[in-house]
Amino acid sequence: MFETLRTQPPDKIIELMKLYADDPREGKIDLGVGVYKNPDGVTPVMRAIKTAEKRLWEDQTTKAYVGLIGDPAFNDAMVALVMGDAIERAQVASAATPGGTGAVRQAFELARMANPDLRVFVSDPTWPNHLSILKHLKIETVPYRYFDNATGTVDVPGMLADLEQAKPGDIVLLHGCCHNPTGANPGAGHWREIVAVLKQSGATPMIDLAYQGFGDGLEADAAPTRLVATSLPETLIAVSCSKNFGVYRERTGALMAVAQDTDRVAALQDNLAYLNRQNYSFPPDHGARAVTMVLTDPELRADWEAELEDMRTGMLRLREQLAAELRARSGSDRFGFIAEHRGMFSRLGATPDQVQRLRDDHGVYMVGDSRMNIAGLNEKTVPLLAEAIVKAGV
Template sequence: MLSNLKPQAADKILMLIEEFKADTRQGKIDLGVGVYKDPQGVTPVMRAVKAAEQRIWESQTSKAYTGLAGEPEYRSAMAEMVLGDVPADRLASVATVGGTGAIRQALELARMANPGLTVHVADPTWPNHLSIMKFMGLPFVEYRYFDAASRGVDFDGMKQDIARAGKGDIVLLHGCCHNPTGANLTQEQWQEVIAILAKSGAVPLIDLAYQGFGDGLEADAVATRLVAGSLPEVLIAASCSKNFGIYRERTGILMALAENGAARDLSQGAMAFLNRQTYSFPPDHGARIVSTILTDAALRADWATELEEVRGTMLGLRDQLAAELRELSGSDRFDFIQRHRGMFSRLGATPEQVAKLRSDAAIYLVGDSRLNIAGLNRDTVPVLARAIIDAGI
């Protein structure tokens, strides 16, 4: 039986990680993998996370199962962080295996509710969005998003394309810090997107993986809150991997805002059922870390301070890289790096130029020229800037 399996295409980012590891050159720079690194090149454990884990270790008396939907305290704390004033009469939620698990469960839920749906997804988007949908056999179409000339949002194209979504279709949106481009909608543009969705009856699925990495914890939630407060049905997949730095704990949540209490109850039951069919009970350790931090004033304040330090570091690196490139190129054509937000920017380089960075300068980017800003430090920024110019980007 097993010999009948077909070889699967390797994940391009995972392949890049292995290629980077095999490179023996001194001074090689990894700007491909999407994790935050401090100036020493380490993905640190945040202070509040360490303190919360210590508290959990000292107080926890059982490792028994939690509920199918996860611990209520975690779900409540996350809903408050993401949505602010939580519409409890409309909200259903379940803990998931990371943000990826939340995306998968959201798509499964949507398909249960509307087997004939089509998913409308940004071009480009996080590659795993497409991979998951292809594996599930979900029909999807791409809408225009990134303007290669300006390295900003092709908003006119986006509006035209998402207006084609039908009632009950899913429109997958990035809540902030768009991956892979770093180019985000303005608040005014979000209002126009909401109006289009309200007219069509399409349901937004918001992927919120980087809250706190862009313009701040509250500012990064504004778009999601606007959508949630304006439309009758909204799905939100949120991750704690980045903003709490607990990548390996696989901590996420799926939230569904329904039109009324009856639909909320149906959604809650269906989401718990999906958890049971997929992995039964969701993992608890990361979720308990998060709820411990968010429900304790001192821990929450320390976490928010450190998160702001992380955000400030990335903004500083953006400013430095844009300034270096401005000086070397004698132009402002790279100033989009300063305007982008989050971990990533798309340089707009060709695959050949990306390959040249790798072969000539041992600088590793994803093939579409997505650059992980958090993989840089003050010493490597000038190296990257010079390599970008030498590669003819």
């Protein structure tokens, strides 16, 4: 039977990680893999998480399964973190998932159950795994314009024009903040325009919220999601705890389905539980339990928020430093958009040849579309990167 199988195309980011690991040069810079790193190049266990895990180790008396949707306290805490007071808890169905990727997968599955002829409108570009999962599920994708390479900003007119083509039964996939891979985000006024187009089209929004707290702060980063969820009849929200809690390997996430009509919530909740059962039965709990402890303990939460804010502002300082170094070396402000982007990523606008030149000549590793992870830098490597970018002719 297995003679029919063929090898899959290599994952570009995983391939890049191997190339970086095999490079013997001491001055190499890894801007490819999408994880936060501190100035020492370490992805740390956050202080509050470490404390929560210690308490969990001391107090936990069983490793028995949790329910199909995970610990109810985790779902309550995550809904409160994302939605604040914008939506009543009774309007939200929620289930724990294995990371944000699990939430994205379950959201696509749920939407296809509701509409077998589902189309998903996806920003061009988007996180590659969005497209990979949709292809695997054989769900039709429709790209919409998003990023203007010339200016490093969101192509709002193009985006809105393309989204006008959506119709009832379609899903429009949006990044809640810190767009991956570009780092460019719509402004508050643009979000209101997006909501107006969605209202007119009748399409259902799905928000991938993987970086809350990494952009402009926890509340500011949640504002677009809250606007969408309070303005439209139904909204799907896929949430990841990997970045803002640093629990990457614990696979901690949640899928939320918001309905203005509370009569629909019971059926949504039942279907979320059903999908969990079909795909992995009971979701992971260790990371979710630690996150719940952090969010519900005032001391731990204050410490977590303080460390998260340090991470966020540190990335902003790196952006500003890189933009300034590039301005000084290039004699122009054409890279000023880097300071305006938010989150871990920016799309530099380099050609594949220039990206290859950065790798071969300067040991700078970034994804082929020139997405770079700002969190892979520190104060010492920023000038080296700026010099390499100019020398590579970007």
